[in-house]
Amino acid sequence: MATQKIAHTSSYYAASANPSPERPPLRGAERADVCVIGAGFTGLSTALHLAEQGYSVIVLEAARVGWGASGRNGGQIVNSYSRDMDVIERWHGKATADALGGMAFEGGRIIRERVAKYGIQCDLKDGNIFAALTHKQLKELEDKKALWERYGHTRLELVDATGIRRHVGTDRYVGGLIDHSGGHIHPLNLVLGEAAAFESLGGKIFEQSAVTKITEGKTVKVHTAAGEVSARFLVVAGNAYLGDLVPKLAEKSLPCGTQVLTTEPLPESLTRELLPTDMCVEDCNYLLDYYRLTADNRLLYGGGTVYGARDPGEIEQLIRPKMLKTFPQLAKVKVQFGWTGNFSLTLSRLPQAGKLADNIYYSQGCSGHGVTYTHLAGRLLSEAIAGKPERLKAFAGLPHFPFPGGRLLRVPMLTAGAWYYGVRDKLGV
Numbered sequence: 001m002a003t004q005k006i007a008h009t010s011s012y013y014a015a016s017a018n019p020s021p022e023r024p025p026l027r028g029a030e031r032a033d034v035c036v037i038g039a040g041f042t043g044l045s046t047a048l049h050l051a052e053q054g055y056s057v058i059v060l061e062a063a064r065v066g067w068g069a070s071g072r073n074g075g076q077i078v079n080s081y082s083r084d085m086d087v088i089e090r091w092h093g094k095a096t097a098d099a100l101g102g103m104a105f106e107g108g109r110i111i112r113e114r115v116a117k118y119g120i121q122c123d124l125k126d127g128n129i130f131a132a133l134t135h136k137q138l139k140e141l142e143d144k145k146a147l148w149e150r151y152g153h154t155r156l157e158l159v160d161a162t163g164i165r166r167h168v169g170t171d172r173y174v175g176g177l178i179d180h181s182g183g184h185i186h187p188l189n190l191v192l193g194e195a196a197a198f199e200s201l202g203g204k205i206f207e208q209s210a211v212t213k214i215t216e217g218k219t220v221k222v223h224t225a226a227g228e229v230s231a232r233f234l235v236v237a238g239n240a241y242l243g244d245l246v247p248k249l250a251e252k253s254l255p256c257g258t259q260v261l262t263t264e265p266l267p268e269s270l271t272r273e274l275l276p277t278d279m280c281v282e283d284c285n286y287l288l289d290y291y292r293l294t295a296d297n298r299l300l301y302g303g304g305t306v307y308g309a310r311d312p313g314e315i316e317q318l319i320r321p322k323m324l325k326t327f328p329q330l331a332k333v334k335v336q337f338g339w340t341g342n343f344s345l346t347l348s349r350l351p352q353a354g355k356l357a358d359n360i361y362y363s364q365g366c367s368g369h370g371v372t373y374t375h376l377a378g379r380l381l382s383e384a385i386a387g388k389p390e391r392l393k394a395f396a397g398l399p400h401f402p403f404p405g406g407r408l409l410r411v412p413m414l415t416a417g418a419w420y421y422g423v424r425d426k427l428g429v
């Protein structure tokens with residue numbers, strides 16, 4: 001019986017994707033130095049770094065390249081991690097904060113290097129804005145600027161209410177922080193470009209090839225419905241879509257849905273009014289709104305974390321009111337695409353990376369800020385496989401907490417958490 005092919009979710013990105021071949025499913029036995037599970041940013045970043053160093057690598061993808069969060073996200077290149085170095089220092093000490101801080105701005109550089117080296121067409125633009133809705137948030141941004149500068153990241157500009165109005169056509173914000181080395185991309189086209197770069201170096205990708213079982217050993221065996229890969233090393237990069245394949249990873253992370261829509265293409269005069277400098281924006285709420293323009297002049301607007309990966313039928317109903325609160329001038333504009341995607345949340349909101357066995361590595365849980373971290377993670381995983389594990393160890397040393405209450409309580413607990421944070425956002429505390 002033929003199995004059903006899994007297509008990309010219906011999204012603006014899928015509708016505007018660069019041409020990319022369908023890869024065959026894995027059939028029979030294959031052998032490689034490294035097998036990677038998952039063709040998102042984490043998996044392909046790792047695979048590309050390894051292929052550049054001459055390793056033979058096979059990537060197994062359950063659906064299509066970029067089918068997961070990497071092909072659905074807001075496209076915002078945001079530096080650092082979901083928890084910043086001040087929190088890391090408070091929780092884990094200065095040495096850990098310094099180690100992670102030294103890498104916090106590397107992922108964005110890797111993306112730019114990749115785009116330039118392989119000529120990836122993914123609408124790369126410079127600049128991201130953290131927008132403050134309250135004076136408390138603006139003070140926190142001032143602190144963030146000082147903190148990031150301490151770690152050598154200097155292309156930052158703090159702006160007041162008048163200053164941010166020059167970048168964002170709304171009166172909602174009291175100010176913001178501009179990171180000129182942030183930016184935005186068409187994420188599906190970035191990941192498709194990275195896949196093509198990997199294949200140009202001899203790497204192999206099998207799509208529609210869900211891994212169903214891993215057999216540990218000196219040679220790891222990775223099984224799919226119709227085939228098997230034998231490899232010296234395995235990298236697990238299934239993130240929020242990994243399911244129960246590796247229970248040890250599942251218990252430490254929670255797939256969370258977040259929703260995105262895009263409008264119809266807007267007249268250029270209107271886009272200049274909304275985002276005159278074409279930077280992307282995220283606000284500073286816990287349950288944040290994020291938005292940007294696309295290359296064909298649509299507004300792409302996301303937000304509305306639905307904890308527990310619930311798939312809301314009416315994404316427009318959920319996001320449109322948020323968009324109109326920021327830009328009431330869009331009241332008559334039509335929404336053309338709406339979709340949902342899962343990111344992986346950890347209890348500490350710090351990413352988790354390390355080893356499951358001597359030759360099995362993983363990375364997951366960027367908690368909503370993964371575009372840059374996943375590119376860094378790929379480099380760190382490839383370094384560890386090549387015998388230089390020091391930088392990966394800085395992440396591996398972070399404690400990974402399982403969600404209290406086990407699997408049954410994770411979703412209700414986080415729904416309550418979302419409600420709590422929603423109330424805090426409304427009260428501005």
Ligand SMILES: Cc1cc2nc3c(=O)[nH]c(=O)nc-3n(C[C@H](O)[C@H](O)[C@H](O)COP(=O)(O)OP(=O)(O)OC[C@H]3O[C@@H](n4cnc5c(N)ncnc54)[C@H](O)[C@@H]3O)c2cc1C
Pocket residue numbers: 037038039040041042043060061062063064065066067068069070071072073074075076077078209210211212237238239240241242243245258259260290302340341342343344364366367368369370371372374
């Ligand atoms: C809607 C949305 C908006 C976001 N916006 C931003 C943003 O603007 N900026 C930002 O920094 N971050 C953002 N994020 C987070 C960011 O997209 C993710 O952190 C990042 O893409 C994770 O990449 P990944 O490769 O680890 O996982 P994914 O891209 O999810 O890839 C995992 C892949 O593994 C495959 N897989 C899983 N299990 C198996 C298996 N058993 N066998 C084979 N394959 C398997 C899946 O099919 C999937 O393709 C957003 C996330 C979402 C969902």
